[in-house]
Amino acid sequence: MQPVLSVRGVGKTYGSGHRALESVDLDIHRGEIFALLGPNGAGKTTLISIICGIVNPSSGTILVDGHDAIRDAREARSRIGLVPQELSMDMFSTVWATVTFSRGLFGKSPDRAYCEQVLRDLSLFDKKDTPVRMLSGGMKRRVLIAKALAHEPQILFLDEPTAGVDVSLRRDMWRLIGSLRERGTTIILTTHYIEEAEEMADRVGVIDKGQLLLVEQKDALMKKLGKREMHVTLAEPLDAIPAELADWQLTLEDEGHGLLYRFDAQAERTGIPSLLRRMSDLGIGFTDLDTSKSSLEDIFVDLVERR
Numbered sequence: 001m002q003p004v005l006s007v008r009g010v011g012k013t014y015g016s017g018h019r020a021l022e023s024v025d026l027d028i029h030r031g032e033i034f035a036l037l038g039p040n041g042a043g044k045t046t047l048i049s050i051i052c053g054i055v056n057p058s059s060g061t062i063l064v065d066g067h068d069a070i071r072d073a074r075e076a077r078s079r080i081g082l083v084p085q086e087l088s089m090d091m092f093s094t095v096w097a098t099v100t101f102s103r104g105l106f107g108k109s110p111d112r113a114y115c116e117q118v119l120r121d122l123s124l125f126d127k128k129d130t131p132v133r134m135l136s137g138g139m140k141r142r143v144l145i146a147k148a149l150a151h152e153p154q155i156l157f158l159d160e161p162t163a164g165v166d167v168s169l170r171r172d173m174w175r176l177i178g179s180l181r182e183r184g185t186t187i188i189l190t191t192h193y194i195e196e197a198e199e200m201a202d203r204v205g206v207i208d209k210g211q212l213l214l215v216e217q218k219d220a221l222m223k224k225l226g227k228r229e230m231h232v233t234l235a236e237p238l239d240a241i242p243a244e245l246a247d248w249q250l251t252l253e254d255e256g257h258g259l260l261y262r263f264d265a266q267a268e269r270t271g272i273p274s275l276l277r278r279m280s281d282l283g284i285g286f287t288d289l290d291t292s293k294s295s296l297e298d299i300f301v302d303l304v305e306r307r
């Protein structure tokens with residue numbers, strides 16, 4: 001199937017001479033949730049702003065549902081809803097006016113039933129006559145989403161959707177984004193909360209210093225790069241790791257009271273039974289064992305730091 005968004009060779013050098021994006025290639029599939037991860041200044045906002053027609057690229061092409069984002073900017077932009085990081089609304093307008101006005105800006109004819117449905121889906125309907133400034137911070141964010149959906153876009157960009165919101169609102173937002181996807185909206189989000197990508201994304205892209213380092217299915221990425229760890233709590237502390245245990249490349253932790261063993265989550269043999277046997281032969285007793293999987297966060301930090 002043709003991708004809903006196709007980015008080819010997109011680069012950006014700002015007027016200051018700063019090279020914010022190298023040649024980026026990216027295809028977004030219809031109906032997926034794609035998370036763009038990257039440290040501060042990586043180029044996430046620049047890329048989104050170029051796709052949304054807010055910033056001009058220095059090179060490359062973008063097709064939004066087959067429409068060139070520069071030559072056919074109006075058509076391309078009408079297929080995109082953008083939820084910016086900052087609250088950018090007329091705070092004195094009502095929720096209803098905010099949403100219907102935004103629909104009009106895209107040249108769409110009024111559709112009361114559609115706008116009402118958007119507000120209901122976002123649990124905003126009973127606030128429709130309330131001025132935006134009187135809503136809580138979380139509700140204001142919902143209005144931003146309603147506003148971005150007002151013109152029935154196929155792709156919704158969410159720039160840091162849950163930055164600075166509390167844990168319960170974050171969960172609500174995740175549920176909401178999930179239900180938007182169920183209705184067929186393609187969602188691209190940038191986030192600093194790797195947990196957010198881990199929870200929601202179908203695919204993940206990692207960007208750093210203007211370069212897209214990788215794009216992968218989230219599950220495949222976690223399988224491929226994921227490491228497992230085993231922590232062993234020793235009955236008696238050790239001064240050093242005995243030479244007989246060198247094969248396992250252990251790390252001594254907790255001032256000699258623990259051993260850390262890292263192994264490949266994909267490997268057929270973990271090496272754990274043989275390690276425990278060897279420890280027993282050497283008379284090294286333990287009181288506890290604990291294994292854990294590396295998270296998307298570990299993988300991300302590893303990737304970015306390795307550069």
Ligand SMILES: Nc1ncnc2c1ncn2[C@@H]1O[C@H](COP(=O)(O)OP(=O)(O)OP(=O)(O)O)[C@@H](O)[C@H]1O
Pocket residue numbers: 014015016018019020038039040041042043044045046047
């Ligand atoms: N208008 C501009 N003029 C010059 N440099 C800019 C401009 N906008 C952004 N930059 C620079 O381009 C780089 C990428 O910025 P961008 O905002 O795209 O990063 P980001 O990944 O969105 O970061 P953050 O996570 O902090 O929002 C940064 O070094 C930034 O300082």
